Amino acid sequence: MLPDTKIFKRGLVVGKFSPLHLGHEHLISQAEAECDELVLLSWSKPELPGCESNRRRNWLQKRFAHLPALVLDDHALQQLAQDHSINAPRLPDNDAPDTESRHFVGWVCEKLLHYRPDVIFTSEDYGDGFAEELTRYFLERENDTPKIVHRCVDKARQIVPISGTALRQDPHTLSAFLAPEVYADFVERIVLLGGESTGKTTLAAALAKVLNTHWAAEYGRELWEAQNGHLQYSDMLHIAQKQIAREETLAASARRFLVCDSSPLTTYFYSLVMFERAEPELVQLAERPYAQVFLCAADFEFVQDGTRRNNEFRLTQQRWYQQQLAARGTPYTLLQGNVEQRVQHVLMVLDAPRSPNLA
Known part of the structure; x- marks a missing residue:
């Protein structure tokens, strides 16, 4: 012994x-x-x-x-x-x-x-x-x-x-002196919202590349595709929880910013549209704060990829986001134009330079 x-x-x-x-x-x-x-x-x-x-x-x-x-x-x-x-x-x-x-x-x-x-x-x-x-x-x-x-x-x-x-x-700059779990709390989460076919995912990937960081893909879309477009009411809360867990995991190895393609607010919207109700916990998660909120404008032609509804639904979703953000007193920035214009607008708001490897 x-x-x-x-x-x-x-x-x-x-x-x-x-x-x-x-x-x-x-x-x-x-x-x-x-x-x-x-x-x-x-x-x-x-x-x-x-x-x-x-x-x-x-x-x-x-x-x-x-x-x-x-x-x-x-x-x-x-x-x-x-x-x-x-x-x-x-x-x-x-x-x-x-x-x-x-x-x-x-x-x-x-x-x-x-x-x-x-x-x-x-x-x-x-x-x-x-x-x-x-x-x-x-x-x-x-x-x-x-x-x-x-x-x-x-x-x-x-x-x-x-x-x-x-x-x-x-x-x-000094993140090497922090454990990843600690540094994650200093990473600024920026979220992209917008109706279907407003370029959120394309923009999220582009921003992550320019900022040399990670982006959290939309789990709800992945589950929708995995279940062939058949989501149950019980899936809604699970989607929001999974999205948050994905953000927390990625934040531990992100660099200053984490780009989030949608948020629990998006899941709350679909729960209301699809089932006309939402779990109280989901309603609470929809209040999740982000360092910056960007709303992607529906200012280009609607693109049907086989999973989306139509342009009328896209505009309805856009109005809902605007109403919700206003009601919650959440400041947001409207992004318009092509991907490059939107990237530049985000960088200006964040006061963040391009990655030196990508400039």
Whole structure:
């Protein structure tokens, strides 16, 4: 039997994780290697752009699902305090005095986690003071509390030379320092809408080539063709869910943008047209936000490919999109002209250059 190489019983890592980058992951992995148990704690007040609590919670779940992780914001803190029938202190601001933040960590460990760490892991100079203050917190409650140790990992950033500040400023250039699951949340989803035979698919492929990224093909059309034009009501929600899953998968390896050929809003339209109803979950998914919405105009001759209806239906669908986007308060850009004109219009809106290999 191999000897137990763990140095500590209970470890703690506290961070904003805004965003969770490979430097954080190295720190957490090192802590995990040295501890029998490890808990992750995160909060940021205010939340930093692109790193809201729900995202940070998802990142930790995806990258460290086997570790207990507590991500707090004001709402989550009050809810947990209510669940424990206790009063919660104020969630410290990011610029709060060190003693306030460290006392808060002690309170969370004692009251919410019921967990007294033996060691805290950081990559910062403040770690020694943090460990001393945390020790003091527990000594005030138990006289025989052992000293909490500080373990500093890669303080010079030699192993992973990156900072959260730099990544927030330019996550795309520095994407190599983010796990794909994390970078996916910084990829801007742009969606193309439009009636049948308005050139969405041709434009999606052209944009992906020019932007040197991926495009998410329309799953509903693929299923329609695979089932010889016979879709069931139960297929509608499945199509929307599959379309979203396809977007999320492709976003992990996309470059800055992901071009989406249709969205759950499209599926919602067809559910109403074909079955005069839609599942509540589909209605909710139809609200899915995108960084940019482009509506392809029906300004060229209708092309019948054997699966489409007719020009009258195309125009009806166009009006429906316009009405829906207006009702939802969703800004959109109307694209007209040929493919090249539409590509140029999109690039102007995105303020994005062509791929240097394709210019």
